[in-house]
Amino acid sequence: MSEHRPTLIELEQRTAFIRRHIGPDPAQIAQMLELTGAASLDDLIDRAVPDAIRATMPPLPMESMNERETIGYLRQMRERNRIFISMIGMGYYGTIMPAVIKRNVLENPGWYTAYTPYQAEVSQGRLEALLNFQQMVMDLTAMEIANASLLDEATAAAEAMAMARRVGKNPGSVFFVDSDCHPQTLAVVRTRAEPLGLTIVTGDPYRDFEASGAFGVLVQYPGSSGSIRSLEPIAEAAHRHQALLCVATDLLALTLLKPPGEMGADIVVGSSQRFGVPMGYGGPHAAFFATRDAYKRSTPGRIIGVSVDSHGRPALRMALQTREQHIRREKATSNICTAEALPAILASFYAVYHGPQGLRTIARRVQRMTAILAEGLRRLGFEVLTETFFDTITVRVPGQARRIAARARESRINLRLVDADHLGISFDETTQRHELTALWRVFATRSEATLDIDALDAEVEPALADGLLRAGDFLSHPVFNIHHSETELLRYVRRLAARDIALDRAMIPLGSCTMKLNATTEMLPVTYHQFASVHPFAPLDQTQGYQQLFEELEEMLCAITGFDAFSLQPNAGSQGEYAGLLVIRAYHRSRGEAQRDVCLIPASAHGTNPASAAMAGFKVVVVACDENGNVSVADLEAKAAEYGDRLAALMITYPSTHGVFEAAIVDICAIVHRHGGQVYMDGANLNALVGICQPAQIGADVSHINLHKTFCIPHGGGGPGMGPIGVRRHLAPFLPDHPVVEGVNPAAAGKATIGTVSAAPWGSASILTISWAYIVMMGAAGLTRATQVAILNANYVAARLAPHYPILYTGKNGLVAHECIIDLRHLKASSGITVDDVAKRLVDYGFHAPTMSFPVPDTLMIEPTESEDRRELDRFCDAMIAIRHEIAEIERGEADRENNVLKHAPHTQALLVAERWDRPYSKQRACFPLTDPQVDKYWPPVGRIDNLHGDRNLVCTCPPLAAYADD
CATH class of the missing domain: 3.40.640.10 (Type I PLP-dependent aspartate aminotransferase-like (Major domain))
Structure with a gap:
């Protein structure tokens, strides 16, 4: 049978997505090529790319699908995944993402297309959500400081080990890991330790730690087996030997349990996955990392801090940036660059929506159902090894583990197979009472056995000893107590999103970061x-x-x-x-x-x-x-x-x-x-x-x-x-x-x-x-076209800006690759204007700034991507050229070197309506430099932020609500 040859209509359908992904149309491409001096896209690539690296490029063996075909293919693919009731645990749990969060955050491009908040003035919304995440972690762990997420619980534990070695006073090279830690955590810690010359010792820390001479110890609380023991004895032992106590814990459990910070922990890590974030076959999930205030300058990842803006009002920013890798390089405290901001934001909104009482209710229900099952299994004659537990128990089933696990799978339930004699069972927010009955039948050996859940519910005793229970309030800040209706949360989410510039508002011209279109069809499968x-x-x-x-x-x-x-x-x-x-x-x-x-x-x-x-x-x-x-x-x-x-x-x-x-x-x-x-x-x-x-x-x-x-x-x-x-x-x-x-x-x-x-x-x-x-959806032709247009867009921007700003580096035939660096180093001497001033002034024009001072100080690195059309590129270039004219006014002495439109940028809406205006330029020029007041004007929620004040007066907790009274 001959191969089907696609019709013209089918070819048009297949290439429709390519046309939507790539910004410039053929007419725009022709106009832009003319400015670069190239006759065609192929000619541009021939002129820009060295011949030596192109000689061996074979054709890509990929044909494109249209969007409908792609969704149909993915439907067939996803149906090959069979969804069982998960009782495996081990740090991953079923959870329920509130629909208002799913629709308005996870599926909202205003949240998922935003960039890392290096430009704090245009990132106040996501910064506030991340600050809420930090506050949530600090409250639940009772630690003094927390970061705004790491990659997963296991890598966070490895970071804890590295930090314990760095800041601790014990000179040893041994790190002790609780044998009741999750196995994947132990594996990642082992990998991290070996090239650093560290030795991992495992065992029962309550029995074996003191003889190890370790500089630190990692304890799981609750343990992977479900067991819960007080951390106080191991904290005392660790500190007696000048070692640090690291604790891997569970945020939902901490709504009921005594927090590690009250028992002497030095570093606390874990995953926020069960706060409304799907398991997703492993991620993404935001890990947390909390520690003592004394260690704040050695903490890996990003910390959100409170500072003030140029008007003296509270403003948020990423704090302590001297820890960043681009500054400290091989002396950096960690190589972590990407965090898990969006999952952290989801988890923070989950806590805001449920509030402390709602979270306690979820935790108590999970713990109660676990206690009912444990008692039921005991009455069936099984030995439940876990005496004190939250959501997980380990059951001894000599020689029967595989058989019982297989029977559970027949009922579409997955259990944790620990070994031939032991099974682990974990409950979560999604567990339902009828699943207890189904699980009872899996373990029962007599067909007539039944489980009277209501009777057991009335009889079982709590499985948590008084000494392990949390005392006192948590999440008492107003943000966790006033947004519990869907209406209130919906408005809060929208209010935060409106403070930010994301790709749904304007191009984000960041060099080295490739802020291109994230098409809706690509995003749909994430929530399937x-x-x-x-x-x-x-x-x-x-x-x-x-x-x-x-x-x-x-x-x-x-x-x-x-x-x-x-x-x-x-x-x-x-x-x-x-x-x-x-x-x-x-x-x-x-x-x-x-x-x-x-x-x-x-x-x-x-x-x-x-x-x-x-x-x-x-x-x-x-x-x-x-x-x-x-x-x-x-x-x-x-x-x-x-x-x-x-x-x-x-x-x-x-x-x-x-x-x-x-x-x-x-x-x-x-x-x-x-x-x-x-x-x-x-x-x-x-x-x-x-x-x-x-x-x-x-x-x-x-x-x-x-x-x-x-x-x-x-x-x-x-x-x-x-x-x-x-x-x-x-x-x-x-x-x-x-x-x-x-x-x-x-x-x-x-x-x-x-x-x-x-x-x-x-x-x-x-x-x-x-x-x-x-x-x-792009296929071979679309992927190649995207690369060509990305290079075209970068060279078009370079060509438009070159008469106004020097292009620092060029390659073959004076062309750049997919990004270009414009040189601003000479401006400080000629006008007093810095790269920061230009970046902040771009906000008044409605743009996020390009990458600042990397890889060369006092430069801007611009990457337009293939997704931006000529109109948006011209809008950005017009803004940059207009700013250069503003700088020229200073150079000619027509504007003051200190009191000018760049030094005071960005300009907030509050300034526009203020009665007093004592600046030597008009409000029109300050706030609407190139735009009609009728268009969708972006208003920065804060003025220029004082970074030095924020680092000297580090505050990483939610300010009182009164601080936002003027917003």
Whole structure:
């Protein structure tokens, strides 16, 4: 039978999504090409991209689907996932996301297309939601400070270990881990410890800790088995030996239990997943990290703090930015860059909606149902080993565990198979009373056995001792007590979203961050029940839809990049960097070359690169860049020769962080290989390569891909992200595995892998549907077209701005790649204007600022992406040109160097209506510089924020409601 040839109508349908994703239409493309001097898109690519890296690009074997076909295909895929009642626990629980939060936050582009709140004046809404998250964590843990989320509970525990070593006074190298910790947490901690030269000892901390000499101890509270013990004895023992107590805990349990902070904990971590966030086969979920105030400057991740604006009013910002990797590089406290902002925001709204009483009610119901089951099983003759519990019990069933677990699956219930003699059972918010009856029948050996739930409910005693119960209030701040009706929460959510600039309002021209369209059709599968409700440790025969998704996505990524294998486990770009370097390290050690410990990194590299290299146990050696911003080949050659058989790897970003295609990249890779090293390519800028060339063919051995950049997973106000790594065949056996789910790395074949880098086997699996849908709907032609237009848009912006601002670096034929850097360094001397002043003035024009002072101080890095059409690009360029004219007025002496429209920017609505106006420029010019007052004007909710005040007077808790009285 001959192959069906698509009709013209079918071809039009298939390319319709491409037309919607790519901003400029053919007429606009022609006009923009004329300004760049190129005759066509192909001509532009020929002129911009070095010939050496394009010669080996094979055609991508992918045809596009239209949106309807894609949704139908995904429907078939998701139906291959069978949704059972999950009683597995282990840190993942069924939960109910309130519909008002699902519709108005998770599915609202005003929330999911926002960027990390580095520009605080245009981020006050998401900053307030994240501050609520911090307050929630601090209240429930009783700790003095908390961050605004980490990647997952396991990596948060690894960060706790690293911080305990950093700030503690015990000089030892042993870290003690409670044997009742979740196995995935122990696995990630082990992976993190080994390259740092730390030893992990496991056991019962109440019995074995003191003899270990450990600098820190990690205790699970409640334990993975469900057992709850007071933390006070182990806290006393730890502090007696100058060690730090780290506690992994459960926020819902802490609504009833005595919090770790009241029992001497130094660091408290955990997951906020069960606060309304779906399991999603592993993520994304926001971890939390809370600690003592004394350790605030060593805390990993982002901390939201309260400062004041130029009018003396409260304003929020990210605090203590000197901890960021871009500043401290290999001396950074962590390589964490992406957080889990959107899941943290969801969890915070869940707490706001339910309030303290609602959360207590949910927790008491979960605990009560667990107690009823425990008593029922005892009456059936089973031994319930867990005496004090919240939601989880361990049952001893000698030799029967597999049989009972199989019977449970027949009733569509998944239990935790601990070993041949023990089963774990966990209840959650979604557990219903009839499921108790079904579970009773699974365990009952007599068919006539029945469970009288009401009778047991009246008889069972609470399973929590008085000494373990929480005393006193929590979540007493008004924000958690006034938004309990849907009307109130709906208005609160809208009020916060209106304070921010996200992609639903204007382009976000951030260099190195790729803020492109996150199409609605791509986002739909995230909330599908068959994708959202799967436990990450569910039996593989129940997750065949997900396995198909992984297989197809890996095949597509291999075709795009030229790599032979992928691991989807790293759940952030920083985790991908770390995992990729560990793979290189393991490869060298497998060949008997453990002495290879030097990682060469160009001076222009992303700050996470040196931080990741240091975490992976490498010595960082910086390679110089030349006057054009390219890697100095001579310096690279000299350092590769100098370190000889110690050379492990080169980390390089391509196109470079300076926004150019380096012509010497093939030679650079060859130099490293000639000296026995491996090439790690940072995939941050892969969106300038897709369909044009392949990293593996250029010479890369391993690369991570920021799916939240190139492949359309939205930034969500600072996360989630995904950072899968692709490798050449010789590195595939070392890719991550998992202690709970077998077959995560099929290439391992008995070889020692790097271990586990994320809590879930396939990372934040549910958002992989977004990238899969994007690639499928774009197809080979669309992906290539997107790359071409991204490069066109960047060169169009550069061409329009070049007469007004110097373009710092260009490549072949004076062209840039997908982003350009404009140089503002000379403006400070000529006018007193700084890069900050320009960024804040852009707010008055309705724009989020480009990337500031990275990778070069006092510059702006602009990346327009392929999703912005010419009208929006011109609107942005017009704003930048108008600002340059405003600066010129200062340079000519027509405006005062200190009292001018840039120094006072941004201008709030309160200023517009103020009776007193004593500035030497008009209100019209301040607030409506290029816009008609009738258009959708963005009003910054605060004036310019005083960062220094915020760091000197660090406040990371919700201000009293009176502080917002003027809003």
